[in-house]
Amino acid sequence: MNIFRLFGDLSHLLAIIILLLKIWKTRSCAGISGKSQILFAIVYTSRYLDLMTTYISAYNTFMKIVFVATSYATVFLMYMKFKATYDRNHDTFRIEFLIVPAVILALVINQEFTVLEVLWTFSIYLESVAILPQLFLVSKTGEAESITSHYLFALGSYRALYLLNWVYRYYAEDHYDLIAIVAGLVQTVLYCDFFYLYITKVLKGKKLQLPA
């Protein structure tokens, strides 16, 4: 464990808590893409199957359980409890166009052709594009509540911090995982436009308005 990965995981946890609080407090999931939340639930389910087989640390096990539980809780809140506030008309990204390529790529480019490894690789590829429906929804509505932009900033920062973690592990631990690094780069690049808007607007108290 290193400071980059620890802050990355905490930023990830913060994002999930911000989102749950936003939905629970405002009793509304307006402006949130349910499709992205479904993709995240698929990502954690397919990545953390090793919960049953390998024990790495109490921290690792605890965080995996939290990520899986909160991702399903968020999907439940959006599609069941606060279903009436779900923005179905704008949340129209075809997630099969993300899932199918991730499955194919995981079958073709992986480290080891075993069930657990292919599912792990699929989850890495899918996570790198899982935010697209959310960014698509923000671009369609042309704006985002500030709480939603804080959620996106924390979520985007988590993988950016992981990039620093991988640099650290390459030099300090002679360790690297090319698939995770390439997917992590793609994932972070997708946030660049948002990061720019967040830093130049939201941090100055303005609303996040996308140039229509």
Place this chain on the structure above:
Amino acid sequence: IEQSNMHDEL
């Protein structure tokens, strides 16, 4: 430098 095969990250 070896490619890792144990996924110890979240």
